Amino acid sequence: MSTTTTQPPAPGPEAGATLELRTGALPRRFPLALLVGSGMVVAGVLAAFSSFGPIAWALLTAVAYTVIIVTASARVEGGRKAKDRLVTAVVYGCFLLAMTPLVSLLYTVFGYGLNRFSPYFLTVSMNGVLPSMDAGGVYHAIVGTLAITGMATLMSVPVGVLTAVYLVEYAEGRLKKVITFFVDVMTGIPSIVAGLFVVALWMMLFGPGNTNGAAGAISLAVLMIPVVVRSSEEMLRLVPQDLREASYALGVPKWRTITKVVLPTSAAGLTTGIMLAIARVIGETAPLVLTAGSSAVSINWNLFDGQMMNLPVFIFSQFRMGGAVNYERAWAAALTLVLTVMLLFILARVIGRLFAPKTR
Amino acid sequence: MTTTDAPQAASPPAGKRRIGDVVFAGLARSSGILILLILAGVAAFLLVQAWPSLMANTANFLTDQSWDANTRENPAFGVAALAFGTVLAAGIALFLATPIAIGIALFIVYYAPRRLAATLGYLVDLLAAIPSVVYGLWGMMVLAPQLVPVYEGMTRYLGWIPLFAGPSSTSGRTLLTAGVVLAVMILPIITAMSRDVFHQVPQGHREAALAMGATRWEMIRLAVLPFGKSGIVGGAMLGMGRALGETMAVAMILSPSLAISFNLLQSGNQTIAAHIALQYPEATGYGVSALIAAGLVLFAITLAVNMGARYVVARGNKESA
Amino acid sequence: MAKRIDVSGLHVYYGDFLAVEDVSMTIEPRSVTAFIGSSGCGKSTFLRTLNRMHEVTPGARAEGKVLLDDLDIYGPDVDPVLVRSEIGMVFQKANPFPTMSIYDNVIAGARLNNKRMPRSEADDLVEESLRGANLWEEVKDRLDKPGSGLSGGQQQRLCIARATAVRPSVLLMDEPCSALDPISTLAIEDLIHKLKEDYTIVIVTHNMQQAARVSDRTAFFNLSAPGKPGNLIEMGETNQIFTRPEKKETENYITGRFG
Numbered sequence: 001m002s003t004t005t006t007q008p009p010a011p012g013p014e015a016g017a018t019l020e021l022r023t024g025a026l027p028r029r030f031p032l033a034l035l036v037g038s039g040m041v042v043a044g045v046l047a048a049f050s051s052f053g054p055i056a057w058a059l060l061t062a063v064a065y066t067v068i069i070v071t072a073s074a075r076v077e078g079g080r081k082a083k084d085r086l087v088t089a090v091v092y093g094c095f096l097l098a099m100t101p102l103v104s105l106l107y108t109v110f111g112y113g114l115n116r117f118s119p120y121f122l123t124v125s126m127n128g129v130l131p132s133m134d135a136g137g138v139y140h141a142i143v144g145t146l147a148i149t150g151m152a153t154l155m156s157v158p159v160g161v162l163t164a165v166y167l168v169e170y171a172e173g174r175l176k177k178v179i180t181f182f183v184d185v186m187t188g189i190p191s192i193v194a195g196l197f198v199v200a201l202w203m204m205l206f207g208p209g210n211t212n213g214a215a216g217a218i219s220l221a222v223l224m225i226p227v228v229v230r231s232s233e234e235m236l237r238l239v240p241q242d243l244r245e246a247s248y249a250l251g252v253p254k255w256r257t258i259t260k261v262v263l264p265t266s267a268a269g270l271t272t273g274i275m276l277a278i279a280r281v282i283g284e285t286a287p288l289v290l291t292a293g294s295s296a297v298s299i300n301w302n303l304f305d306g307q308m309m310n311l312p313v314f315i316f317s318q319f320r321m322g323g324a325v326n327y328e329r330a331w332a333a334a335l336t337l338v339l340t341v342m343l344l345f346i347l348a349r350v351i352g353r354l355f356a357p358k359t360r
Numbered sequence: 361m362t363t364t365d366a367p368q369a370a371s372p373p374a375g376k377r378r379i380g381d382v383v384f385a386g387l388a389r390s391s392g393i394l395i396l397l398i399l400a401g402v403a404a405f406l407l408v409q410a411w412p413s414l415m416a417n418t419a420n421f422l423t424d425q426s427w428d429a430n431t432r433e434n435p436a437f438g439v440a441a442l443a444f445g446t447v448l449a450a451g452i453a454l455f456l457a458t459p460i461a462i463g464i465a466l467f468i469v470y471y472a473p474r475r476l477a478a479t480l481g482y483l484v485d486l487l488a489a490i491p492s493v494v495y496g497l498w499g500m501m502v503l504a505p506q507l508v509p510v511y512e513g514m515t516r517y518l519g520w521i522p523l524f525a526g527p528s529s530t531s532g533r534t535l536l537t538a539g540v541v542l543a544v545m546i547l548p549i550i551t552a553m554s555r556d557v558f559h560q561v562p563q564g565h566r567e568a569a570l571a572m573g574a575t576r577w578e579m580i581r582l583a584v585l586p587f588g589k590s591g592i593v594g595g596a597m598l599g600m601g602r603a604l605g606e607t608m609a610v611a612m613i614l615s616p617s618l619a620i621s622f623n624l625l626q627s628g629n630q631t632i633a634a635h636i637a638l639q640y641p642e643a644t645g646y647g648v649s650a651l652i653a654a655g656l657v658l659f660a661i662t663l664a665v666n667m668g669a670r671y672v673v674a675r676g677n678k679e680s681a
Numbered sequence: 682m683a684k685r686i687d688v689s690g691l692h693v694y695y696g697d698f699l700a701v702e703d704v705s706m707t708i709e710p711r712s713v714t715a716f717i718g719s720s721g722c723g724k725s726t727f728l729r730t731l732n733r734m735h736e737v738t739p740g741a742r743a744e745g746k747v748l749l750d751d752l753d754i755y756g757p758d759v760d761p762v763l764v765r766s767e768i769g770m771v772f773q774k775a776n777p778f779p780t781m782s783i784y785d786n787v788i789a790g791a792r793l794n795n796k797r798m799p800r801s802e803a804d805d806l807v808e809e810s811l812r813g814a815n816l817w818e819e820v821k822d823r824l825d826k827p828g829s830g831l832s833g834g835q836q837q838r839l840c841i842a843r844a845t846a847v848r849p850s851v852l853l854m855d856e857p858c859s860a861l862d863p864i865s866t867l868a869i870e871d872l873i874h875k876l877k878e879d880y881t882i883v884i885v886t887h888n889m890q891q892a893a894r895v896s897d898r899t900a901f902f903n904l905s906a907p908g909k910p911g912n913l914i915e916m917g918e919t920n921q922i923f924t925r926p927e928k929k930e931t932e933n934y935i936t937g938r939f940g
Contacts, residue, residue, distance in 0.1 A: 025758045055506075080762075080793065084575040091471050094463025095480065098551075101544045102487055105498045159391045166388035179392045181670065182399050188598065188666035189402065189659070190605020192633045196655040197402040199648065200409035208648065222398060229395070255384035283491020286607035286637050294641060312493045312608075319497060319612060327501070334494045341489050349482075474739050564776035568840070570737055572790030572847050573766025582789060586780035 026076055031069060038064040055100060062093050106338070113335025116328045122336065126309075127298035131321045138333050140299045144213060144310035145340075147303055148292060149282050151217035152224055157274055159221075160228025161263075167229070168236040169258055186226040194222040195287030202291070213303035216292030216310070220281045227280055231273025235266040268355030275348035279341050285312035311337045406656045413437075413649035421653065427618055427635070429650035430643055437650050439657050444620045445535065445629035446658065449610060450603035452539025452624070457546050458596045464547070465554035466580060481555065488548035496612030499541040504532030504613060511536070511625045528625040533615045536624040538631075541609045546599035553595025557588040557676070590676020597669030601662045607633035632658040683710035683881040684750045684767075684850040686731060691745030693726055693735065701727050702910035704745075706900060710850075713873060713882045715896035715919065717889060719934070722902040723911025724885050728853050731883065732768035733761040749851070766794065768851040769844035773859055775836035777828030777843070784824040786839055787811060790847040806846055814842035815872050834865025838872065845876070852876065854884040858891065870895050889935060893923050901931045 042060045046053075066089040074082035121137040129136035163183070167176060198219040202210050239262050247257040263270070293307030294317045300308050311333055318330040414421055416435055424438020468481045508530065515526030528534070565583040574582060611634035614627070618635075621628035636651045636658075643651055686708040693701040701723035708714045716724040729735040730743040733754060747754045754764045777786045787807045792798060798806075807824070811817040816838040820831070828839050837857055844852060854873075858866040873895045876882060886892050892899055900916040915928045926932045 025760065080575055080578070081760075084577045087577040087580075088471065091463045091467045094460045095467040095472075095484075097460060098464050098484060098487065098544075098547055101498075101503075102483065102490075104502060105490060105494070108498060108502050109494060159394055162388045162391035163395055166385075166392045170385055170388055171392065175392070179395060182396055184670050185663060185666050186395065186399055188601040188605075188662055188669075190607070190633055190662055192605065192607045192636050193402065193406070193655050193659045193662075196636065196652050197405055200405035200652055201401075203409055203648075204405065222402070225395060225398070253378050253381050255378075255380045258384065279489055283493065285491065285493040286611075286633065289637055290640050312491055315493045315497060316608065316612070319500075330497060334491075334497055337491055338494060341491065342486075345486070345489050562776070564772055564774050565778060567734065567737060567770075567772060568776040568778070568843075569789075571732065571734055571765055571770035571772075572793070572844060573762050573764075574790070574793055575762050578793055582778060586778070589780075 026069075026073060030072075034069055034072075035061070035065050038068065055104070058096070058100070062089075062096065065089065066093070109331065109334050109338050112328070112331035113338075114332075116332035117335050121329075121332055125297065125299050129297070132323050132325055134325055136329065138311065138314055138329075138336060140296065141309045141311045141314040141333065142336070143299055143301060144292065144296070144308040145282060145312075147301060148213050148216045148220060148288070148308060148310055149278060151214065151303055152220035152281060153274070153278055155217065155221040156224040156228050156277070160225045160274075160277075161232050161270060163225075163229045164232035164236055165258060165263075167233055169254070169262070183226045183229050186222075187230065189222065191219075191223055191284050192286040192290070194219045195290035197222060198287070198291045211291060211293040211307050212305060213292055213300070213308035216288045216308065217303065219287035219291050220284060223284060223287070224277050224281045227277040228274060231276065232266075232270050235269030235273060236262060238269065239265045268351055271355075272348045272352035275344050275351070279344040279348070282344070283312055283337055283341055285316055288313050289316060311340075403656075403659070406652055406659060409649055410653035410656050411649075413646040414653050416646055417650070425618060425620060427639070427650075429645065430647040431645040435646040435650060439632065439654050441618050441620050442630055442632045442635050442654060443657060443661070446604055446631040446633070446661070448622075448629060449535055449539050449542060449631050450600050452536060453542035453546055453603040454596055454600050456540065456543035457550055457599060458592070460543075461547050461550035461595070461599075462554055462592060464551045465558055466584075468551075469555055469558040470576065470580065470584070484548050484551050487544060492545065492606060492608040493612070495541055495545060496609040499537060499609055499613045500533060503541065504534075504537050506532070507537055507540070508532040515625060522622055523624050525623055526625070529615075529627050531615065531627070533613055534625050534627055535614065535629045538610045538613045539624070541613060542603045542606055545606060545609065546602050549602055550592075550595040550599040553598060553673070554588060554592050557591025558584055560591075561587045590672055594669045594673030594676065597665055597672065601666045601669065604662050604665060605633055605658060606631075607637050610634040611637045683879060685710045686851065686881065686883075687746075687748040688731075689746045689748075691727070691730060691743060691747065693723065693730055693743045694741065695738070696740040699910040700741075701730075701902075702912050704913045706913060706916050708851075708881060708883060709898065710881045711877055711879075712897040713877050713884060713895050715892035715899045716883065716885045716902060717887075717892050717899060717934070718902035718911070718914075719904070720887075721911075722904050724900075724902040725855050726911070727902070728855055728883060728885050729770075731851070731853055732765050732770055734765065734770060736761060766790070766847050767849050768853060769847055769849035771837070771840050771844055771852065771854045771857050773856040775833060775840050775860070777831075777836050777839050779827065779829045781828060782825045783820050783828045783831070783839060786828045787842050787846050790843060794847075810842040810846040811839075813845055813876070814838045815868065815875070816842055832865070834861050834868055837861060837865070837869060841869075841872065841876075845880075849880070851881040851883070854882065856885050856887060859887060866891070889923075893919060899923070901926075901928075901934060903930050903934065 039061045042057055042064055046057055046060070066086065069089060070082050070086045073085045122142065123139050124135075124137035125140035126136040127140070163179065167179060171179065198215045201218075202215050243261055243265060244257055247261045248254070252260070288310055292310060292313065294313050296307035296309040300306060315330045315333045315337065318326040318333065413429060413435060417437060418434045419426070419436035419438050421438050423440050424436065425441040427437045429435045429437040464484055468477050468484070472480050508528070511528035511532065511534070514524045515528045518524040519526050561584050565587065566579055569579040569582040610631050614630060614634060618630055619628055632654050636655055639647065640651055688707075689705045691701070691704045692699060704727060716728060718724045726735065731747060735741040735743060743755065745755070749767065753759070778789065781789065784807055787810050788803055791806055808817060811820060816835060819835060828836065831839060841852075858869050861869065870891065873882060873884065884895065896919045898916065899919040899922040901914045901922065902911050903914045904911050914930050915922070915926065917927075922931065923935055926935065
């Protein structure tokens with residue numbers, strides 16, 4: 001296969017041997033043309049023989065393209081080039097392969113979710129609605145999600161940011177290493193374990209069977225704190241050292257320097273990190289199934305009294321009921337949740353970009 | 361414990377300690393210590409609440425495969441089947457996700473058009489933003505039916521491998537489906553870690569390879585992959601940690617049964633996390649305590665995997681420094 | 682196997698910014714050509730266009746002609762990968778692959794073209810290249826040890842051995858001694874003297890004494906003003922450039938009357 005390689009591999013100082021820097025090269029537009037061509041051919045074949053699935057089409061096109069370009073390249077350009085082209089095709093393929101579930105997921109969430117997604121759905125609870133009735137909505141779950149996530153945020157932001165301040169501005173030696181290491185470890189706690197932790201805690205404090213929003217908030221805080229620490233730490237380290245030194249030189253005490261110079265400088269970054277942390281925990285289901293309960297149907301603003309429904313658990317419990325209407329509700333709630341998360345994500349990026357200090 | 365403070369490296373000239381400084385430093389330090397306490401608390405409370413059921417258990421908790429805990433009389437339960445399912449599901453996810461994640465990271469760092477690279481990376485991150493309950497919904501209602509014909513094909517042509525022996529599940533709700541969904545969920549983690557190390561490959565090494573006449577792939581093989589090895593391994597282990605603890609997607613996809621089975625295409629197996637979520641609402645008697653004991657096992661496994669991952673990454677950083 | 686390089690009308694751009702303007706020169710085979718000039722005058726940038734390494738930098742492109750003997754390396758269908766195996770390069774900072782042994786470092790480039798090279802042939806090539814780089818005696822007993830364990834000067838000679846093992850006809854050296862101590866520098870300079878019997882050598886250097894010591898011909902680059910593109914001011918026999926430069930700017934630079 002490598003017989004067409006024009007670079008003679010054999011060493012030797014043969015002076016005057018004709019030098020060849022050209023390989024047989026595939027025309028520059030060949031890959032694009034081939035891609036379009038194989039796409040059309042595969043589409044034709046699929047349409048002729050069986051139903052036309054977009055995913056099957058994309059996969060077959062990718063395979064056909066890869067096989068043809070690698071063979072052609074091996075013929076014309078030689079083995080090394082062919083391998084390079086193979087890897088290029090595979091690497092692009094990996095990315096497209098990863099995008100397939102994302103596209104499919106968003107497509108179905110929007111497709112199924114829009115059936116029931118309406119102002120009515122968002123503003124009505126499930127109070128008095130039987131599972132199979134063509135009625136009801138997620139208002140109570142939205143309330144619960146806001147209350148639980150809000151409380152979790154209120155708990156984890158001060159602890160997280162202060163820990164980050166400690167790690168960046170104060171800590172040294174053993175304690176710093178220990179905290180850094182265990183924050184990393186804490187990032188890896190499975191969410192269900194965080195839920196069980198609160199269950200165990202509540203059993204000791206209030207006896208068994210006590211579920212309420214506050215318990216859910218604590219379990220989310222356990223998951224959120226390490227994320228906040230990590231991102232805040234990164235942001236605080238971006239604050240240039242000269243800024244601190246300039247402040248010290250003016251005789252400003254350290255704590256005032258941190259609160260008046262360091263934290264405001266990194267405020268945008270901190271906010272971004274906190275919003276991403278919220279986005280991460282707002283979709284947590286498992287700990288809330290254990291702690292906040294999964295059967296509440298009415299609006300409950302009180303974190304300390306009784307079960308509290310929330311969006312992820314709502315999806316799960318509707319899913320478990322398993323009727324057609326329940327699935328519709330689950331998808332519509334999933335759409336609500338996905339939109340919320342995406343909004344947080346985009347907002348976080350926008351804030352991070354707009355208000356980032358110009359330090360670079 | 362909050363008022364004593366060692367002198368700092370980059371601090372203002374040490375003189376009299378101001379009250380504000382002492383209070384603020386104390387607050388910051390206590391927050392850090394609070395995190396350690398929380399983590400210790402997680403372990404301690406789980407242990408305390410798991411203890412009664414472990415004492416009452418009439419079966420061997422580590423080797424028994426059944427789960428008969430919802431009683432006050434002679435509960436008999438063990439995590440063997442669950443732990444097996446957990447590790448197997450995470451293993452499948454890791455096996456599927458790691459090569460693809462490396463490919464994606466290479467794509468974003470070395471192949472994608474530079475203007476687009478950041479945006480494309482952001483799209484991959486978006487995979488991490490989707491809540492696991494939505495993955496569960498999608499996996500069970502969209503992916504599983506799609507995979508049924510694939511599984512039929514696999515049993516027909518690969519059925520001689522015990523892993524893929526037929527007949528395959530008619531619902532598609534198998535451990536392999538759960539593994540595929542977990543793989544999608546951990547892709548962003550492994551990709552992010554791999555991207556980080558690929559970005560750190562010194563320009564000198566890459567140019568050295570190119571200057572001796574290497575193609576792009578040869579440059580990656582000579583300079584990038586050897587350098588990025590520890591980051592990739594660390595990322596894969598972090599991904600594994602995530603997959604081990606993932607609950608909802610697995611709970612919603614698998615049609616549960618408690619048995620150790622190497623067959624990936626039939627319903628069977630269950631993971632610790634999913635088992636806890638599904639059993640908890642119905643738990644009575646020693647049930648909750650037994651589930652907490654199972655959670656403790658999961659905690660220990662993920663802790664070990666995550667600590668291992670951090671160790672590998674840290675060692676890699678030291679070597680390349 | 683050394684070859685002549687003919688550059689005519691070469692412009693180098695970073696995006697829209699013209700970094701080097703209209704360079705034409707001839708680089709003679711079996712000789713050492715030095716590029717001198719102040720920092721940022723484009724001499725390294727220009728050097729990298731001679732084996733198309735500049736294309737690695739995003740946005741960088743070159744216009745013009747570079748003939749290797751009589752082949753245009755910017756011609757249609759010319760493969761930059763082959764150009765680089767014909768025109769090797771040694772960098773400012775020694776960059777042996779840290780995960781590879783000394784042996785594997787030397788053989789890495791040659792293996793790309795010839796995967797199934799027999800062991801004995803590979804052994805010979807490694808020995809020949811290391812001897813060629815004046816490094817054999819120092820490392821022959823530890824060929825399987827990592828290349829990163831060597832001293833800075835040894836690492837740089839290892840990189841030279843690695844470049845010559847591909848059997849190029851031209852060696853480009855981008856300030857190869859700037860990170861080395863005087864003794865290692867001397868070892869490299871000796872090596873350059875020896876290598877020019879077989880190769881066309883181009884060396885970029887900040888050090889005028891070094892240019893005077895090692896090169897046969899010298900090219901002086903300069904910026905007309907900050908933010909303006911770099912130009913080739915003059916080129917000639919090293920002796921002439923250092924004793925009787927034709928241009929005022931060159932004289933200012935070599936006599937140190939330059940800002």
